[in-house]
Amino acid sequence: MHSSRTNWPELAELAAKPVDEVLQAARLSLEGKQEGKQEGNVSEWRRIFGSTAPRLNGLELSRAVLIGVGGLGASPREPVPPVPPFSFLPTLLPTAPFLSSLRTSKATTYCPETFPPTWSETRVGGSAPTATLLHCPSPSTVQPLTSVLLKSALVSLRLQSSSATRPTSMPADRHVPTRPRGPKKTPTAVRVHHPGPMPQYIFADKKPREERQFRVWDRQMKKTVERLEQRMVAHYDLVRALEGKRQLKPRTPPPFLDYSASDTPLEITDKHGYPLVVVLPNVFSESSADMIYDTLKDYHGSAGIKVPNGGGADGHARGAVDNYVSEPDFLVGVAKLAKIWHAVGHTHEEPVAATTVVKNGTSLAASCQLFQNLRPLSARVNSALKHVDRPFYDAAVAARAAAEARRADVRALNHDDNLVLEGREIMYNRKSTLHRDLSDHKRGWAALKAVHRGADYEGGYLRIPELNLRVRYGHRDLVLIRGRLLQHEVEPWTGGQRIAVAHFTHSSYWTYLNMVPPSPTVDAEGEDDV
Numbered sequence: 021m022h023s024s025r026t027n028w029p030e031l032a033e034l035a036a037k038p039v040d041e042v043l044q045a046a047r048l049s050l051e052g053k054q055e056g057k058q059e060g061n062v063s064e065w066r067r068i069f070g071s072t073a074p075r076l077n078g079l080e081l082s083r084a085v086l087i088g089v090g091g092l093g094a095s096p097r098e099p100v101p102p103v104p105p106f107s108f109l110p111t112l113l114p115t116a117p118f119l120s121s122l123r124t125s126k127a128t129t130y131c132p133e134t135f136p137p138t139w140s141e142t143r144v145g146g147s148a149p150t151a152t153l154l155h156c157p158s159p160s161t162v163q164p165l166t167s168v169l170l171k172s173a174l175v176s177l178r179l180q181s182s183s184a185t186r187p188t189s190m191p192a193d194r195h196v197p198t199r200p201r202g203p204k205k206t207p208t209a210v211r212v213h214h215p216g217p218m219p220q221y222i223f224a225d226k227k228p229r230e231e232r233q234f235r236v237w238d239r240q241m242k243k244t245v246e247r248l249e250q251r252m253v254a255h256y257d258l259v260r261a262l263e264g265k266r267q268l269k270p271r272t273p274p275p276f277l278d279y280s281a282s283d284t285p286l287e288i289t290d291k292h293g294y295p296l297v298v299v300l301p302n303v304f305s306e307s308s309a310d311m312i313y314d315t316l317k318d319y320h321g322s323a324g325i326k327v328p329n330g331g332g333a334d335g336h337a338r339g340a341v342d343n344y345v346s347e348p349d350f351l352v353g354v355a356k357l358a359k360i361w362h363a364v365g366h367t368h369e370e371p372v373a374a375t376t377v378v379k380n381g382t383s384l385a386a387s388c389q390l391f392q393n394l395r396p397l398s399a400r401v402n403s404a405l406k407h408v409d410r411p412f413y414d415a416a417v418a419a420r421a422a423a424e425a426r427r428a429d430v431r432a433l434n435h436d437d438n439l440v441l442e443g444r445e446i447m448y449n450r451k452s453t454l455h456r457d458l459s460d461h462k463r464g465w466a467a468l469k470a471v472h473r474g475a476d477y478e479g480g481y482l483r484i485p486e487l488n489l490r491v492r493y494g495h496r497d498l499v500l501i502r503g504r505l506l507q508h509e510v511e512p513w514t515g516g517q518r519i520a521v522a523h524f525t526h527s528s529y530w531t532y533l534n535m536v537p538p539s540p541t542v543d544a545e546g547e548d549d550v
């Protein structure tokens with residue numbers, strides 16, 4: 021009966037469905053409601069719940085999962101609503117008595133605005149959770165919410181009948197009549213959906229396909245690198261820079277090199293021909309870059325990425341420019357994902373995985389999944405380093421092996437992470453003002469990738485004032501830069517969110533391993549490599 025107006029599927033039906041289908045049903049239901057009144061939702065919920073709760077009779081619940089879609093009182097101007105998602109439970113209690121056994125104090129997580137969402141999971145019921153509320157704020161198709169707390173729909177109540185092996189922590193409802201006695205039935209297992217913290221990687225368990233794909237990309241990268249056109253910046257001397265000497269003032273003002281509109285792969289060199297910046301345009305397909313964007317976005321919610329308070333200890337490098345473009349719904353924050361990381365000022369201590377990775381179990385799970393999901397990006401970064409600077413690449417591979425030989429945690433974290441460098445940092449809508457990457461090794465490279473979505477996106481070029489240079493740095497591009505030596509900044513952008521990933525290698529990593537990357541100026545005199 022309850023389904024007559026909303027086309028709401030039967031509870032049992034829902035419980036057996038994969039969550040994506042449940043969501044689809046929810047969306048349809050939501051869209052239906054859009055046309056009508058919004059305030060009707062609470063009574064709608066009551067109605068749905070009132071009619072489904074009796075069906076729980078006879079089931080001893082060991083775990084119930086409530087899935088809620090939609091508003092938690094969020095207005096688009098407050099990207100993270102501070103509203104405990106369980107506030108609506110009292111509304112439901114009269115119709116669903118068993119819910120009263122849930123404690124509703126713990127409501128900690130939140131997921132971003134995507135729809136279908138990355139679920140965040142909030143547990144109630146103390147250490148032995150009796151229920152899980154999966155929630156996400158209103159999808160963009162749903163009108164901005166103002167005050168109605170419970171805006172859309174409870175979409176499913178997923179049940180797991182208790183089994184002998186798993187005692188219930190939920191008291192059985194006294195008012196519930198026992199199951200009618202009849203011929204013995206084999207109990208059917210009801211699947212409970214445990215939301216993964218991150219969606220699975222496309223090539224997971226498809227190693228041969230992945231290898232083939234990566235080989236293709238590597239060949240393409242090699243070709244792109246072979247096509248690099250050199251542009252010399254006659255006043256810049258890498259030898260002096262590596263020696264820590266100041267650059268000499270150019271006699272005449274250097275020309276402005278604006279390659280922001282150029283499709284040509286470029287190698288910007290110093291006066292001797294040593295590469296300083298390498299611009300690799302269009303090395304990602306649109307869809308490949310989209311996937312990177314999506315997984316980074318998912319990660320933000322799954323790992324609970326936040327703006328670091330106070331800019332972090334590494335106040336001179338990436339953490340220093342923590343200034344964000346904050347528009348409604350824009351993600352903000354920085355994720356530090358180094359597997360070997362010395363906090364600034366602690367270079368004599370044993371390094372550990374960076375805070376974002378090991379903050380808690382959830383962030384560890386999300387980070388490991390991200391390492392796997394980013395394999396296509398890391399494969400391109402590896403290829404770019406390999407073909408642009410083979411000695412450095414080889415040293416990075418050797419360093420990775422040395423770090424693994426020394427540390428079991430590095431072996432574990434590297435298991436699904438193919439990046440040859442030890443770290444990356446992800447910046448969500450962060451303005452990058454003029455800086456050098458002060459923790460990075462001066463002989464190394466930073467591999468910069470920015471992704472964004474939407475046709476209106478404009479700007480976000482990379483600017484290197486010392487070279488009077490401006491290059492493209494967009495969705496399909498990859499840029500290598502000697503970020504420790506050259507100051508750089510990202511120009512303002514408009515038209516959507518921008519997520520950047522800086523792949524780096526810190527000097528403390530090499531010190532820890534007793535290794536040094538090869539000098540970029542050792543093979544002087546224009547020796548042709550490969």
Ligand SMILES: O=C(O)CCC(=O)C(=O)O
Pocket residue numbers: 338445447450451452457466468469470503508510520521522
């Ligand atoms: O925001 C960006 O894309 C620049 C990143 C960068 O330069 C850095 O993280 O060091």
Ligand SMILES: [Fe+2]
Pocket residue numbers: 455456457466503508522
């Ligand atoms: Fe940088």
